[in-house]
Amino acid sequence: MTLALLFPGQGAQDADFLHRLPPHDAVRATLDEASAILGIDVLTLDTADALRSTIAVQIGLTVAGVAVARALAHEGLVPRFSAGLSVGAYAAAVSCGSLAFADALRMVRKRAELMENAWPSGYGLSAIAGLSETQIETLAEISARENDGAVYVANVNAPRQIVVAGADAALDNFARRALAAGARKAQRLAVSVPSHCELLANAAEALTEFARGIPFQAPRGVYVDNRGGRPLHTGDAIRADLATNMRYTVRWFDALTVMVESGANVFVEAPPGQVLTDIAREHYADAASDVTAVAASGVSLERLTAIVKRRLGKEG
Template structure:
């Protein structure tokens, strides 16, 4: 049995999620390290007020992912595969040894600041269920032609679960159009920036420049990228993935499929997410998918060990 650690993206956050991490020495040490690197108490980042900030959300999710990965590793549960959706790529890169935790925190904080300053209000993401990528692209072109504003395919989470980015007005009108065209559901996400599209080209260029001298290393195990759903084997390639993923469509389903086809059999999703677990269960029911956020924190390691041992 083979373990894959997967890390959710922005939108999965909820108040208090850092406070619900397992009571574990590795978690406490990670929180202390984050507080020192950031110059603030990491446990202040998950309040309702704090989570209105893109910066707080992305930094807090990075901390949560690294903390749980370290807790599992300290129990002998080292993954063979690491992948993260959007900002989840940062804890994935830390957990496979490609970049230090402190450097990742600095990089993700800068990423979030650039995203937030580029589009401080009036933009975001919406998830459309029931239509495929080609249908969404066709609708988006018609939507723009009709003068309703451009929306962009931001995430392909599953064949018929597509996230689009754009202005609030464009997303609201597009959601209505999609539902009339046959979508089962259209839902705004708790994200206030237009992630993973050309609207963040300039921000990505600034992050590339700011991270070019940051040390990266070849990963332990397999790091799977956001953009193409493929394994990256060098530190330079992982640096480029992290620095540029804000402007490229996230092809999560391709990443998931690669891991399954490469014999990953047990998937553990870091807190606070459960969506990646649901996608895995829906499309690959023969593998085991566990959301750490839905399990008793003190039983997480024992449950993962049992699933790896018996394949149940």
């Protein structure tokens, strides 16, 4: 049995999520370290008011992911696979030893600033359930042709769970069009920037330049990227993935499939997410498989550790 850690992206956050992290020495040390690096009390970043800021959200998610990864490592649970959705990829890079925590925080802060400054208001993301990527792309072409506004495929989280990016009016128009075409649901996400599309091309170029001076190492274990849903084996490749992933579609389902096909069968999702766990359960954890997926935010650390150790101990 092989462990994979999954780190959620923006949209998973809710008020007080940092305050609900496990009461573990490694968590407390990580919070203190992040506060010292950034010159702020990171526990001020998870209020409802603070979470209106892309910067606060992305820093908070990175801190939460690294804190729980370190707590699990302290308990003897070091993942073979690390993967994160969008900004979650930064915690994944820290988890696998490719990127220092301090450098990850500085890069995430720069990333969020660039994203927020590029499109400070009037844009976002919507999740569409029940249509395929091909259907979404066809509807997007119709929307553009009929002047309803441009939308872009931002995330392919599952075969029929697609996230689209665009301006508010375009997303509203697209939601109506998608529902009329048979979508089960069209829901705006708690994200205020048009992530993972060409609207962030300039921001990605600026972050690429910023990242040139940040040291990256070859990963311990396997880091799975966003853009291609494939393992990356060098520090330079992981740097490029992190610097540019805001510009490209997140191929999360491809990343999940690669991990399963490569032998990962115990998945733990870092706080505050549940969505990545649900996707893994729906598509890979059935009675005929040996795949287990657990959201760390749903159980105590003690209980989580016991579940994972029991599953990992079934073989060997």
